[in-house]
Amino acid sequence: MQLVGISLSPYFERAVITLDAKGALDEVELKLPTANFGTPEAKAVNPTGKIPYLLLDDGSFLPEGQVIAEYFNDVIDGPSLMPQDPVQAAKAKLLCRTIDLYVGPYTTPLARTITRGVRDEAAIAHALSDGLPFGIDLLESHITGDSFAVGESFSLGDAALIPHMFHFRTFLKEFNISVFEGRPKLTAWWERHKESDIVKKSHARMMASLQFLIERARAQKEQAAAR
Numbered sequence: 173m174q175l176v177g178i179s180l181s182p183y184f185e186r187a188v189i190t191l192d193a194k195g196a197l198d199e200v201e202l203k204l205p206t207a208n209f210g211t212p213e214a215k216a217v218n219p220t221g222k223i224p225y226l227l228l229d230d231g232s233f234l235p236e237g238q239v240i241a242e243y244f245n246d247v248i249d250g251p252s253l254m255p256q257d258p259v260q261a262a263k264a265k266l267l268c269r270t271i272d273l274y275v276g277p278y279t280t281p282l283a284r285t286i287t288r289g290v291r292d293e294a295a296i297a298h299a300l301s302d303g304l305p306f307g308i309d310l311l312e313s314h315i316t317g318d319s320f321a322v323g324e325s326f327s328l329g330d331a332a333l334i335p336h337m338f339h340f341r342t343f344l345k346e347f348n349i350s351v352f353e354g355r356p357k358l359t360a361w362w363e364r365h366k367e368s369d370i371v372k373k374s375h376a377r378m379m380a381s382l383q384f385l386i387e388r389a390r391a392q393k394e395q396a397a398a399r
């Protein structure tokens with residue numbers, strides 16, 4: 173199996189964290205995409221033109237970070253990241269879905285100010301005034317575990333939250349928005365996990381991939397200017 177994407181993508185990184193939590197980082201090859209997002213070449217492999225996607229050994233592929241993470245959880249040995257109890261399992265899935273529907277779309281325009289040097293002012297204003305405050309409030313209400321995001325052990329809910337903490341810390345800095353203020357459960361969860369091996373390794377991968385993208389954009393700009 174080959175997992176295609178880049179760690180700065182929280183959808184890709186969720187799947188990588190799932191592998192790490194199962195002690196299986198060496199069981200799946202991680203590959204950078206060869207085609208630019210959204211191009212015909214990218215869409216020839218994954219019709220959305222997005223990353224991540226998983227190339228399976230039978231020649232087919234699986235898109236969508238959450239689908240890939242659940243697939244890894246099902247087929248790879250190691251501790252299950254889905255709670256046994258159906259209610260807790262539903263709550264873990266709820267947290268993942270909330271991130272995908274109500275948070276991820278609003279960090280994207282902020283991230284693009286750094287990764288692509290693009291400022292979509294209308295999208296940024298909407299993310300700051302409505303999208304992110306609402307989405308992060310939902311996270312606060314869906315964190316129900318004492319030590320972990322939900323249930324009593326590390327789950328796909330934690331795996332989905334961790335990469336977004338990198339995005340919050342890196343891309344919200346420039347903007348006047350507080351992630352933790354008035355959100356005691358999110359604050360306590362982060363305080364408990366921020367020094368864990370899984371978080372430190374994940375955020376180091378994400379920082380390395382951010383630096384790679386910034387450097388690549390700089391080199392492309394220089395090449396274009398020299399032409």
Ligand SMILES: N[C@@H](CCC(=O)N[C@@H](CS)C(=O)NCC(=O)O)C(=O)O
Pocket residue numbers: 180181182183184209210221222223224235236237238272
């Ligand atoms: N729903 C997808 C979202 C994937 C996604 O948005 N990936 C971004 C990178 S973080 C991407 O490929 N963007 C390229 C584009 O929008 O053109 C998932 O959960 O995997």
